[in-house]
Amino acid sequence: MPDRIGDSLDQALESAFTRRIPQSAQAQMKYLVKQLKGTKAAAQTLGVSQRTVERYVAGKLKRPRRDLRDRIEREVKKRWQPQIRAKAKKRAASTDGLVVTTRARFGFTAAPGTTDDARIRDITQALPPRWADRLFEARDSGANEQQLQRIAAEGLAEMYFRNNNTRAGGLSVEFTDVEHIRIVL
Known part of the structure; x- marks a missing residue:
């Protein structure tokens, strides 16, 4: 599971x-050459x-070393199905929102005398479209x-800790030491 947002x-x-x-290194390389307009x-x-x-395009090299294979795959995924990617972003940012599942350290700063020491928490929280839009725009x-x-901390603070801003007004949330985070559209 990724540990980066x-x-x-x-x-x-x-x-x-x-x-x-x-799937093959040759097909991935051909795709990148086409997308980037040249070798x-x-x-x-x-x-x-x-x-x-x-050599990869010609099929003379077939099995890239691990780090190169990962770079090729990452670059292909960045460019793969841009219209589908755009529709998914638009849907999340306008109607669906997203769900954040994380295990991280959360600490709070609030009015004097009402602080809470930071501790590891497991949280799964749906964030409305405006937070999806802010995350994708950023x-x-x-x-x-x-x-x-x-941005994620602000969204979690509003929706999880302040219950959509209906309680704990002024509560500021610190989101650190992310052990894992998963975002689902």
Whole structure:
């Protein structure tokens, strides 16, 4: 299970795919070359030589080492079924929202005398569309993991700890030491 919010958002979108990504290294490399419009761009993206890309496309190389295989797969998934990915984002951000399941350390800051020490909690909480929209917008604009955690913490604070802002007004939630997080659309 991913321990990063960005990775979990990517996996949530991948669950919307209607077809599997290409399976062989050759097919994946051909797809990347087509998407990136050339072997040179594919080589730069993957951090390998242009000749290596050409060998995979030609079928002369078939089994990439683990780190290269993971990079190829990650780059293919980033570009796979962009319209399906966009529809899933739009649906989550406008009607469905998302569900966050996490095990992390949560601490609180509230009015004087009402603090709670941070402790590990297991939480599964549905977040409304506005939080899905904020997370995807931040991810698409290049937000780092810490910024995504801040947005997730605000959403969990509002929906879980403050019960959709009907109690514990002013409660601020710290979300740290994420052991795992999973986001489902």
